Amino acid sequence: xxxxxxxxxxxxxxxxxxxxxAPFEKVSFDDKLVYTIISALIYIFSQFPLxxxxxxxxxxxxxxxxxxxxxxxxxxxLLEFGIFPVFSSGLILQLLAxxxxxxxxxxxxxxxxxxxxxxxxxxLLQYFILANIFIFSGYYGEDxxxxxxxxxxxxxxxxxxxxxxxxxxxxxxxxxASGCMTxxxxxxxxxxxxxxxxxxxxxxxxxxxxxxxGSIINLLQGLRSKHKTFFGGLLSAFNRDYLPNLNTTxxxxxxxxxxxxxxxxxxxxxxRSTKARGVSNVYPIRLLHVGGLSVAxxxxxxxxxxxxxxxVIQLIGKNDPSSIVCKIFGHYESVSNLFYxxxxxxxxxxxxxxxxxxxxxxxxxxxxxxxxxxxxxxWFADVWQxxxxxxxxxxxxxxxxxxxxxxxRREQGVAKELEKxxxxxxxxxxALLAILAIVGEFLGLKGKGAGMVVGVATGFSLxxxxxxxxxxxxxxxxxAQVLGAPGRF
Amino acid sequence: MAKVNEKxxxxxxxxxxxxxxxxxxxxxxxxxxxxxxxxxKEYTKIIKAVGIGFVAVGIIGYAIKLVxxxxxxxIV
Numbered sequence: 001x002x003x004x005x006x007x008x009x010x011x012x013x014x015x016x017x018x019x020x021x022a023p024f025e026k027v028s029f030d031d032k033l034v035y036t037i038i039s040a041l042i043y044i045f046s047q048f049p050l051x052x053x054x055x056x057x058x059x060x061x062x063x064x065x066x067x068x069x070x071x072x073x074x075x076x077x078l079l080e081f082g083i084f085p086v087f088s089s090g091l092i093l094q095l096l097a098x099x100x101x102x103x104x105x106x107x108x109x110x111x112x113x114x115x116x117x118x119x120x121x122x123x124l125l126q127y128f129i130l131a132n133i134f135i136f137s138g139y140y141g142e143d144x145x146x147x148x149x150x151x152x153x154x155x156x157x158x159x160x161x162x163x164x165x166x167x168x169x170x171x172x173x174x175x176x177a178s179g180c181m182t183x184x185x186x187x188x189x190x191x192x193x194x195x196x197x198x199x200x201x202x203x204x205x206x207x208x209x210x211x212x213x214g215s216i217i218n219l220l221q222g223l224r225s226k227h228k229t230f231f232g233g234l235l236s237a238f239n240r241d242y243l244p245n246l247n248t249t250x251x252x253x254x255x256x257x258x259x260x261x262x263x264x265x266x267x268x269x270x271x272r273s274t275k276a277r278g279v280s281n282v283y284p285i286r287l288l289h290v291g292g293l294s295v296a297x298x299x300x301x302x303x304x305x306x307x308x309x310x311x312v313i314q315l316i317g318k319n320d321p322s323s324i325v326c327k328i329f330g331h332y333e334s335v336s337n338l339f340y341x342x343x344x345x346x347x348x349x350x351x352x353x354x355x356x357x358x359x360x361x362x363x364x365x366x367x368x369x370x371x372x373x374x375x376x377x378x379w380f381a382d383v384w385q386x387x388x389x390x391x392x393x394x395x396x397x398x399x400x401x402x403x404x405x406x407x408x409r410r411e412q413g414v415a416k417e418l419e420k421x422x423x424x425x426x427x428x429x430x431a432l433l434a435i436l437a438i439v440g441e442f443l444g445l446k447g448k449g450a451g452m453v454v455g456v457a458t459g460f461s462l463x464x465x466x467x468x469x470x471x472x473x474x475x476x477x478x479x480a481q482v483l484g485a486p487g488r489f
Numbered sequence: 490m491a492k493v494n495e496k497x498x499x500x501x502x503x504x505x506x507x508x509x510x511x512x513x514x515x516x517x518x519x520x521x522x523x524x525x526x527x528x529x530k531e532y533t534k535i536i537k538a539v540g541i542g543f544v545a546v547g548i549i550g551y552a553i554k555l556v557x558x559x560x561x562x563x564i565v
Binding site: 190265378 | 516517524536538543549550551554561
């Protein structure tokens, strides 16, 4: 079909879908900050429990528990799928456009609009499909009435729609950086605080004891509580596996610190001005050129694979180990009545619950999972650096516009030199981040490790954008004056 | 050098495939050794900035999550 373009399909939807209008004039620093924070907070606030879920314990458990940390998804709330659909449709469609698999001419205004609408529509469709997969799998309870199904659909897709629009608000220039990244970072930060200092009491065990969610609060409580010895309290603070323990908290913090360390690796290329003599400077090329996106991309793929498997096993095979489908694709086993862990073929892509049980029971996972994360991460970094706005070609163009060149190079040689450096930087960075995420997962973080990698990497770039913006226009910022911080960043 | 490699690849594609990761690691470690690493002072500054930002945002977020607890009691 010559001349067929996917983006033309969405033309009829263009007038129907609401759209956030780009700001008329430059949004001030304060406004941006407020928009960014408030929309992320609205996201957190909308983690309401779903209405219409059956009250009894369901047989079907959570099959994607280890992927939730990366996408800010909370089980059995309005944000069952978090920002996964927004994130994945944005990233995948841009990737496809960059690989020229979807024909978009980004120079034409109408094409850009259509592409935007397509992204939103795909995200909405994903919310709808995911919601119905979960509804019909029995995750929300067996034999739901039609009213319940409709209600659940309305809630999940409706919440998804709000999330799409909210991230668009930030994307369109009312906030810093990209919407899903910002929301993601805030959710990950919140979860970190909740896991460390959270003092909400959660009933554990059959005898009705309650323990705090946060690991540090739990340690303090454990040391003072009556039903445990001093030593037992200390031990359980480090070892409990039903709620965050001190070990996981420490590992997560260590991962965050290492990401910070990697983040400031850079290759400093000497540059000089072509106009003025004797003016020389350095231009830093980051090691983490693509940031946390590469790990996020690997997790998007994992999410898709696991959902597809969930459909096959649960909807078609009914999770019955004797049926033929489940003999091929494996089945799910429910663990401590909370999670579903898949068996053989799929278990290769599921990080083990803890290091030792993983080593004994599923040694192959270590190779396959590592290989998967590395290959997808590196491939993505390689493709992305070539098509995003900071590729070697674009940078060389920028250099030319600003009349700067690499010291000791002719202007024509700049692109070549950059092309030598940037792909290596981004792929190496992606590999290192993937390794960090893998190590975290193998130590039994259940998605918190990868989430932390993505969160800190994006949080870092967010902080950088904010500080640049602050330096440019923060002089009149009322917020900064109130906070009494002339330039903390 | 490049030509030799190409020739080898033509003879034995498996060998070439096995060479790719080695090449990748070599290039990567070369790049890393050329990189400027942060010194202690810079690193503590970064950790502080990121840490303060993370914890501040996290606490605000968690405060909102706490609001949820009574709401849950009301509607569930």
